[in-house]
Amino acid sequence: MRILALMTFDIFRNSLGASLESLGHEVRYLGKFDAELLATTIKQFKPHMIVDMGWDIWHVNADLRSIAKVIKKAKLFHLYFAEEDWLHFARWSKRYCEIMQPSFVLTRSPLCIPAYRDMGIRATYFDVGCNPSFHARQSVHPSYACDVAIVANGNFTLGEIRYKSVYDLVLPLFDQPYQVKIWGRDWSGIGRFYPGRKAPPSFLQGKLPFDKTPTVYSSAKICISIQTCDDQLSNRTMDILSS
Structure with missing residues (x-):
């Protein structure tokens, strides 16, 4: 067809x-x-x-x-x-x-x-899934290697649970000795939504081309997928599991 x-x-x-x-x-x-x-x-x-x-x-x-x-x-x-x-x-x-x-x-x-x-x-x-031929396991890339990786735009107030998801999963990392890398928009302004909190500058990696996401997921020890809705899993959850 x-x-x-x-x-x-x-x-x-x-x-x-x-x-x-x-x-x-x-x-x-x-x-x-x-x-x-x-x-x-x-x-x-x-x-x-x-x-x-x-x-x-x-x-x-x-x-x-x-x-x-x-x-x-x-x-x-x-x-x-x-x-x-x-x-x-x-x-x-x-x-x-x-x-x-x-x-x-x-x-x-x-x-x-x-x-x-x-x-x-x-x-x-029809729910989302992933493309296993694209999101496949790759060799660790030194530029993306880290303890914890997060690939997401902030969008902190979007949906039902995104604010809490960031609060529970991401903010605690700011005070830990882990090597964390965050790709995406909004993170430099997180203090406007979570007063008194600031992402360490070393965490912020800027934008990430989509074709690099499988490499990130394969290079990090832990990948965090931020959730937005109570009744849905994010696309990135599927992509991470496949990589």
Whole structure:
């Protein structure tokens, strides 16, 4: 099957995209585009279906209504993976689906299925996993070797339990003699959310390209995955276990 994947982020291409490829499908990726380029690509590639997921850059930068018209005119099956459900259903998935009207939705939360049905969209539960061919065990890399590794943006007040997850799992490390490395945004400003606390400068490693995450997970003695919701495990939990 020829699948046109409207995906910008490497994390999407190396997860759902790569999984579709591993099943033998021919996948072409389109990240930065407009309605005209999409129509041209459809005409040239002749896909059997369109796939996209989560929150992507093109979801904001593109004119969703014009993109939806192109897909509808081509009479293509459109599969959308609502990876941000339920946390961002009202803020994002609902709005997106009201405009795009995908043929079918895979949602991370069973709680959202009735809402999709109310919009006239078929949906089923589909959780995240990992790509074991990408998140595979690697040799220890000296640049990433440490006692404890954390790969996550702060987002300290997001969801039900993220604040507590950081409080319980990360803050105690600030006072311990372990070699800790933290990759991601927001950590230098942690004191605004946890008064009196400051991440040691030696901990902060800045941004990490997604393709380096398996190396980090393989090089650290302990990897911590921060959780956000009571009823879901983060993607990174699966990736860490696979690496």
